[in-house]
Amino acid sequence: MTGLSALFVNEMKLAVKSGGSAMTGVIFFLSLVTIVPFAIGPDLELLSRIGPAILWIGTLLATLLGLDRLFRNDVEDGTFDLHRLSGEPLELIVFVKGVAHFVTTALPLVVSAPLFGLFLNMDGDAILATALTLLIGSPALTFLGAIGAALTVGLSRGGLLLPILILPLTIPVLIFGVAASYAYTDPLLGFRTPVLLLGAMTLFSLVLSPIASAWALRLNSD
Amino acid sequence: MKPDDESELTLHVDGLACRRGSRLLFQNLSFKLTSGHILAITGRNGIGKSSLLRLLCGFLQAEAGSVSLSAADGSLHDLPDYIHYLGHRNALKPALSVHENLDFWRRFSDTPGLAPEEALRAVQLEALANLPAGVLSAGQSRRVAFARLLVSRRPLWLLDEPTAALDKASDQMIGTLISDHVNDGGFVIAATHLPLTLQIEDERRASFDLGDYAAKTAPLSPGVFG
Numbered sequence: 001m002t003g004l005s006a007l008f009v010n011e012m013k014l015a016v017k018s019g020g021s022a023m024t025g026v027i028f029f030l031s032l033v034t035i036v037p038f039a040i041g042p043d044l045e046l047l048s049r050i051g052p053a054i055l056w057i058g059t060l061l062a063t064l065l066g067l068d069r070l071f072r073n074d075v076e077d078g079t080f081d082l083h084r085l086s087g088e089p090l091e092l093i094v095f096v097k098g099v100a101h102f103v104t105t106a107l108p109l110v111v112s113a114p115l116f117g118l119f120l121n122m123d124g125d126a127i128l129a130t131a132l133t134l135l136i137g138s139p140a141l142t143f144l145g146a147i148g149a150a151l152t153v154g155l156s157r158g159g160l161l162l163p164i165l166i167l168p169l170t171i172p173v174l175i176f177g178v179a180a181s182y183a184y185t186d187p188l189l190g191f192r193t194p195v196l197l198l199g200a201m202t203l204f205s206l207v208l209s210p211i212a213s214a215w216a217l218r219l220n221s222d
Numbered sequence: 223m224k225p226d227d228e229s230e231l232t233l234h235v236d237g238l239a240c241r242r243g244s245r246l247l248f249q250n251l252s253f254k255l256t257s258g259h260i261l262a263i264t265g266r267n268g269i270g271k272s273s274l275l276r277l278l279c280g281f282l283q284a285e286a287g288s289v290s291l292s293a294a295d296g297s298l299h300d301l302p303d304y305i306h307y308l309g310h311r312n313a314l315k316p317a318l319s320v321h322e323n324l325d326f327w328r329r330f331s332d333t334p335g336l337a338p339e340e341a342l343r344a345v346q347l348e349a350l351a352n353l354p355a356g357v358l359s360a361g362q363s364r365r366v367a368f369a370r371l372l373v374s375r376r377p378l379w380l381l382d383e384p385t386a387a388l389d390k391a392s393d394q395m396i397g398t399l400i401s402d403h404v405n406d407g408g409f410v411i412a413a414t415h416l417p418l419t420l421q422i423e424d425e426r427r428a429s430f431d432l433g434d435y436a437a438k439t440a441p442l443s444p445g446v447f448g
Contacts, residue, residue: 006329010318017317078311085279087303087332221281 003088004096011100022108025062029109032058033116044121051120052130052181056174058116059109059134060141064166066105067145068152068159070097071213075153075221084221090214094146098209102142110134129184129191133198137177140202143209144169150216173201230294231304231377231409232256233278238287239437240273246285246437247273257377258426260400260410262418265432271413272310274432275380278411279307291378306376308384312367316356320347320366323355324373331374341369346395360387368396371403379403381412394419 015022036054040047074080074097083093113134117127148166155161176198183189232254239249247270255261263271276282278289280302291301314323324338335341342348345365350358355366364387371379379400385393397419400410404422412418420427 003330003332006326010315010326010330013322014315014317018315073315076311077315078309078313079315081276081279081281081307081309081311082313082327084281085302085305085307086330 003086004092007088007093007096008100011097012104015100015104022104025066025105026108026112028065029058029062029112029116032061033119036120048121048123048126051117051122052126052133053178054120055113055117055130055134056178056181059106059113059138060167060170060174062109063106063138063141064145064163066101067142067149067166068162070101070146070149071153071217072149075217080217080221090217091210094150094213094217095206095210098143098146098213101146102139106138106142110138123185125185126181130181132184133177133180133195136180136195137173137198137202140173140198140205141170143202143205144173146209147212147216150213150220153217154220173198176201230257230407231299232292232294233301233378233409233411234288234290234292235278236288236290238274238277238289239285240270240277240282241285242270242273242282248432248435249286249437251287251432251435253430255409255411255428257407257409258404260404260412260420260422260427262427262429263411263413263432264415264429269432269436271432272382275307275309275382275411275413278380279305301378304376304378306371306374306379308367308371308379308381310382312363313370314355314358314363314366316354318355319352320355320358321351323366324369327370328373333375334373335375336372338369338373341372342366344372344399345369346392361389361392364388365392365396368399372399377408379408379410379412381410381414383414383416384412385414385416385418397421 033054037047071080074083084090110131114127114131117130122130145162145166148162151165152162176194180191180194180198183191183194235251235253238251240247251274253261263274265271273282277284278301289301291299291304293299320342321338324341328334328338336344339348339351342351345368347362347365347369350362355363358366368384385396388396398421400412400418401421404410404426
């Protein structure tokens, strides 16, 4: 257990020290939110109506952006070999790395989403609902993405393949995340059902992804 | 099962064969190695020295044969838990300082050994402790990777070209570290074509050419070392 907490601390340290992994995602998110009004035109009502969807799409794409690095560096510099000899189950190592990756790349997106909601003329309730659903649903994005990162770790141009593999898997998360965001402000729709499904998908991916990723990494690493 | 320094361990390799892709690299490789001995594996490039080490680590599946680790009382142990692997790559994170790199491996280990400072002193790099690992030269990186073997304790060292990129002085220093480990009851398998400078009695040293087990040759009788 101490080994895994040391790994978590080390992963956080690496994310901070190797520079800008959190900021890259947030800046990409910001640019995406900024260009939407230019494309939509000066229709404030439309903008605030599609706001939750834009924030969700922005988070999804920005999450995918950083995933390529999740396992690649470790496999390329030999660290992964040593992880395998550590005696800790590879699944737990993948889980810890995934959590650290979530905290350093996806959580900053969730935190900045309310600010970007203001750019999209969203009102307080809608911003709150979207931030809440992002917080519940974004771990699923990171952990589903980890499977793609593990599958493409042996490919030199895997960075391009990863989103193609992973985007279809994230569509249910997107659907229920956006649905829950809208349901919060609309009295006719139920908030409970989509948000519970969203939570279920996160829990499901937290369990499934380490197993699938560890399996893919073992295949890729000989 | 945690590594236990006290008991004598024996590595049994029995009829091992390794296939990479469609190519059979070596076959019928059998040997025994006990604590306090060193085995040097030589052979031309591509003969499968690195593959053999990775096979022992459990990273590769053997085509045939078996590998096991037993204690003096006959109990079997989980081999990967006892292995320190020094591969081609040094597993250093360029963004972290040398000290942070070693400190992590010490904390990550279930059997911590020397403090990072002492390990760096052993490889004569204590002055570089606070530099980012990314700025080190190839030889210095290799020495830090070697210091990693000291910050956590494991009896079986698998070394892949341990002294490549090292100057003469460092070569001797690494030779001393390996000798100390073997004389302290550890055991070492080194894949190398550079002769190691060791202070180990001849009867504790063995070597073979992996080329003798190359797939095209007829099966050979097993060698017994240690």
